[in-house]
Amino acid sequence: MKLIVGIGGMTNGGKTTLANGLHRSLPNCCVIHQDDFFKPQDQIAVGEDGFKQWDVLESLDMEAMLSTVRAWLSNPQKFARAHGVNVQPGAPDTHILLLEGFLLYSYKPLVDLYSRRYFLTVPYEECKWRRSTRTYTVPDAPGLFDGHVWPMYQKYKREMEASSVDVVYLDGTKPREELLREALEDIQNSLLN
Numbered sequence: 376m377k378l379i380v381g382i383g384g385m386t387n388g389g390k391t392t393l394a395n396g397l398h399r400s401l402p403n404c405c406v407i408h409q410d411d412f413f414k415p416q417d418q419i420a421v422g423e424d425g426f427k428q429w430d431v432l433e434s435l436d437m438e439a440m441l442s443t444v445r446a447w448l449s450n451p452q453k454f455a456r457a458h459g460v461n462v463q464p465g466a467p468d469t470h471i472l473l474l475e476g477f478l479l480y481s482y483k484p485l486v487d488l489y490s491r492r493y494f495l496t497v498p499y500e501e502c503k504w505r506r507s508t509r510t511y512t513v514p515d516a517p518g519l520f521d522g523h524v525w526p527m528y529q530k531y532k533r534e535m536e537a538s539s540v541d542v543v544y545l546d547g548t549k550p551r552e553e554l555l556r557e558a559l560e561d562i563q564n565s566l567l568n
């Protein structure tokens with residue numbers, strides 16, 4: 376059995392933290408991080424608002440991400456070995472792929488591949504505060520959060536809701552351990568039984 380699980384949601388909702396926790400806890404489990412598919416900085420468009428348009432689908436090489444997912448689908452054992460994941464010989468023949476990122480459910484070719492789609496959210500103030508404490512490879516330009524990041528998050532979320540994509544919302548203000556337990560239980564109960 377092959378399961379693809381999405382850990383999506385807003386910036387700083389805790390996606391990477393939860394995905395890493397699940398990765399450590401689940402057998403035969405690989406992770407693909409959407410942030411690894413950002414195009415180079417000089418290919419990111421500058422909008423009429425003056426901001427580099429990082430938080431749009433066009434800034435990501437989604438074809439490359441899809442190819443990586445297809446490589447896993449065609450041979451999860453080989454993919455796991457190539458990515459340093461121990462394949463458990465005694466375990467049931469179940470392989471799990473976690474996709475983790477902020478625009479997982481907005482790219483049509485991927486959207487139906489998920490067995491489960493999680494979506495982490497925190498309130499605006501918490502999100503803005505968490506983001507301000509982070510050090511990114513490309514630091515946020517002044518005003519980027521309110522001028523670009525948050526409006527794009529709202530736009531894509533509205534579109535996702537309008538297209539009736541089935542997601543399971545997770546409250547990202549809960550403690551890390553609780554979120555991990557909740558997601559693990561849900562995966563084990565609804566997918567692995």
Ligand SMILES: Nc1ncnc2c1ncn2[C@@H]1O[C@H](COP(=O)(O)OP(=O)(O)OP(=O)(O)O)[C@@H](O)[C@H]1O
Pocket residue numbers: 385386387388389390391392393410477505509547548549550551554
């Ligand atoms: N459940 C939680 N409660 C409180 N803080 C958390 C929780 N989970 C993650 N954090 C903190 O919030 C910040 C963002 O976490 P993380 O990097 O996992 O989020 P992300 O959604 O992957 O963010 P990004 O948009 O940068 O990819 C980090 O400082 C992390 O330590």
Ligand SMILES: [Mg+2]
Pocket residue numbers: 390391392410
């Ligand atoms: Mg992250």
